[in-house]
Amino acid sequence: MLYAWKGLNGAGKSVSGTREADGAKVLRQTLRKDGIFITELREAASGERKGKGQGASGLNREVDFARFFERVRPQDVAVFTRQLATLLKAGIPLAEGLGALSEQQDNKKMERVLAEVRQKVNEGTALADALTPHKLLFPDLYVNMVRSGEAAGNLDAVLFRLADFLDAQQALRAKVTGALTYPLIMTILGGLVMSVLLIVVVPQITSVFQDMGKTLPWNTQLLITISGIAGGYWWIVLPVMGLGVFLFRRWAATPKGRGKLDRFKIKLPLLGPLIRYVGVARFARTLATMLGAGVPLLTALEITKKVINNQVLEKVIEEARDAIREGEPIAAPLKRSGQFPPMMVHMVSVGERSGQLETMLDNVAGAYERDVDEKVARLTTVLSPLIIVVMALGVVFIVFSILGPILEMQNFAQ
Numbered sequence: 001m002l003y004a005w006k007g008l009n010g011a012g013k014s015v016s017g018t019r020e021a022d023g024a025k026v027l028r029q030t031l032r033k034d035g036i037f038i039t040e041l042r043e044a045a046s047g048e049r050k051g052k053g054q055g056a057s058g059l060n061r062e063v064d065f066a067r068f069f070e071r072v073r074p075q076d077v078a079v080f081t082r083q084l085a086t087l088l089k090a091g092i093p094l095a096e097g098l099g100a101l102s103e104q105q106d107n108k109k110m111e112r113v114l115a116e117v118r119q120k121v122n123e124g125t126a127l128a129d130a131l132t133p134h135k136l137l138f139p140d141l142y143v144n145m146v147r148s149g150e151a152a153g154n155l156d157a158v159l160f161r162l163a164d165f166l167d168a169q170q171a172l173r174a175k176v177t178g179a180l181t182y183p184l185i186m187t188i189l190g191g192l193v194m195s196v197l198l199i200v201v202v203p204q205i206t207s208v209f210q211d212m213g214k215t216l217p218w219n220t221q222l223l224i225t226i227s228g229i230a231g232g233y234w235w236i237v238l239p240v241m242g243l244g245v246f247l248f249r250r251w252a253a254t255p256k257g258r259g260k261l262d263r264f265k266i267k268l269p270l271l272g273p274l275i276r277y278v279g280v281a282r283f284a285r286t287l288a289t290m291l292g293a294g295v296p297l298l299t300a301l302e303i304t305k306k307v308i309n310n311q312v313l314e315k316v317i318e319e320a321r322d323a324i325r326e327g328e329p330i331a332a333p334l335k336r337s338g339q340f341p342p343m344m345v346h347m348v349s350v351g352e353r354s355g356q357l358e359t360m361l362d363n364v365a366g367a368y369e370r371d372v373d374e375k376v377a378r379l380t381t382v383l384s385p386l387i388i389v390v391m392a393l394g395v396v397f398i399v400f401s402i403l404g405p406i407l408e409m410q411n412f413a414q
Contacts (some may be wrong), residue, residue: 003027006040020103072110072137078166080110087157094155095121113137124184126150126381141286141303158293165289179376183383184311190391197398202227209405216405223401228340253367255311262311266339270382276377279313280344281368288361298324313339331355344368 003024006016015036021027024041066097080101085099095118102114113134120130128147131138138146142162149158208225209216216224229237249259266272290300298321305317316337323333331349333339344364351360 002043004042005031005034006150022103022156024260024358057370060359068230072107072113072314074166074170076107076162077137077142078170080105080114081159081166082163085156085163088156094127110137122125127155139289139306141307144295144299144303145290145293147288149360152294161292165285168273168365168369172278172281172372175376176274179380183387186387190394192389194394197395198232199228199234200226202402205402217379217401219397220405223398236353241339259311266310266312274372274379275310276341277368277372277375279308280340281372283308283313283317283364284344284368284402286366288358288365291358297330298371301330319368329382341368 002018002020004018004229005027006014019027019030021030027041083101086099088094092100098114098118098121102111102118105111106113115364117130117134119242121127123152126147128143128150128165131146145162146156149155152158153306164414167202172347202223204218206220206227209220209224252261265275268275283304286304288298290303291297293397295303301317301324305321306312308317316334319337320333324330329349330353331345334348335342335345347364349355353356354360
C-alpha cells in the first residue's frame with residue numbers, strides 16, 4: 001500500500017515523502033531505522049508520486065513518460081482473475097481482495113487500474129461497472145461474465161472459468177504465433193541474403209560481361225536488371241514498399257477491405273484451414289464459457305462475434321442471432337453458411353436438443369483445438385522446407401545466370 005508521510009529527521013528538520021509498505025506499523029518501523037520520526041501518516045492516492053523528499057516536478061514528468069510505454073499483457077489479466085477468484089472462494093471480501101492484488105502488482109499500469117476499481121467498489125459500485133471503463137484490459141466478454149456472476153452470486157466460480165478461458169485463448173494464440181515465427185525469421189534472413197547477393201556480389205561479377213560484345217542470355221539480362229534496380233534505386237524501392245504496406249493496412253482496416261481479405265485468407269491452401277479451425281475453436285470456447293457463466297444466448301453470440309477476428313465467420317454468427325430471434329435453433333444457420341465443419345454443426349444440434357449445449361461446445365472447442373495443434377505442426381513441417389526450396393531456387397538462378405556467360409567466354413577464348 002502507498003502511504004504519504006511527514007516527520008522529523010535526526011537534525012530536527014521537517015521531511016516528507018511517499019513510500020510503499022505492507023502497513024502503517026511496518027512503515028513507521030522502517031522510517032525509524034532511517035532516523036525519521038513520523039508526525040503524520042495517511043494512505044496516498046494512486047496518482048501521487050513515490051519516493052522520499054522529491055518535490056521537483058521532473059519526477060512527475062519521468063513517471064508520465066514511463067506510463068507511455070506501459071502495457072498489460074493478457075497473461076497478467078489471467079493471473080489477476082485466478083488470484084481474485086481464489087481470494088473470493090476463501091471468503092475474502094471483494095474490496096479487500098482487490099486491494100491486496102493491487103498492492104502486489106509489479107506492473108504499475110495494472111496497479112493503478114486495480115486501485116481505481118477497488119475505490120469504485122468501496123463506493124458501492126458493482127465490480128462489472130467498475131471494470132467497464134477499462135475496456136482494453138477487460139473487454140465486453142469479461143465484463144458481461146462478471147456481471148452474470150455477480151447477479152447469480154457465484155462470482156468466484158465465474159472468475160475461475162474466465163481465468164481458464166483466458167489461459168486457453170493465450171495458449172492457442174501462442175501455438176499459432178510460434179508456428180509462424182520460425183518461417184518468418186527464415187524468410188527475413190533469406191531476403192537479406194538475396195539482397196546482399198544482388199546489391200554487392202552480382203554487380204562485381206557481371207561487370208566483366210560488358211566487354212564481351214555479345215548478347216547475353218535472357219536470364220543474365222534479367223539478373224543484371226534486378227541487381228541494377230536493387231543497388232541503384234533501393235532508396236526509392238524501400239519507401240515505395242513502405243507506402244504500399246501502409247496503404248494496404250489502411251485498406252485492410254476498412255469494412256470492405258477487411259471482408260475481402262478475410263475471404264481470401266480463409267481460402268488459402270495451407271493457412272485457410274488453420275484460420276477456419278482457430279475461428280471455430282475460439283467461437284465454441286467463448287460461447288461455452290459465457291453460457292456457463294449465465295450470460296443469455298443472444299448477448300453471448302453478440303460478444304462472441306467480436307472475438308472471432310474473421311468477418312466471414314462474424315457474418316454467420318450475426319445471421320445465427322437473427323435466426324434465433326425468429327425461433328430457429330442455432331445449428332440451422334451455421335449449417336446453411338457452409339463455413340462451419342459438419343461435425344461441429346451436428347454436435348451443436350445434439351447439444352441444443354439434449355439441453356447440453358454448453359457441454360457440447362466445450363467438447364467442440366477441445367476437439368478443434370487439438371486439430372489446430374496438428375495443423376500447426378503440419379504447417380511448420382511444410383513451410384520450412386518450402387522456404388528453403390525457394391531460397392535455393394533463387395541462388396541457383398543467380399549461379400546459372402552468372403556461370404552461363406562465363407563458360408561462353410572460356411569457349412570463345414579457346
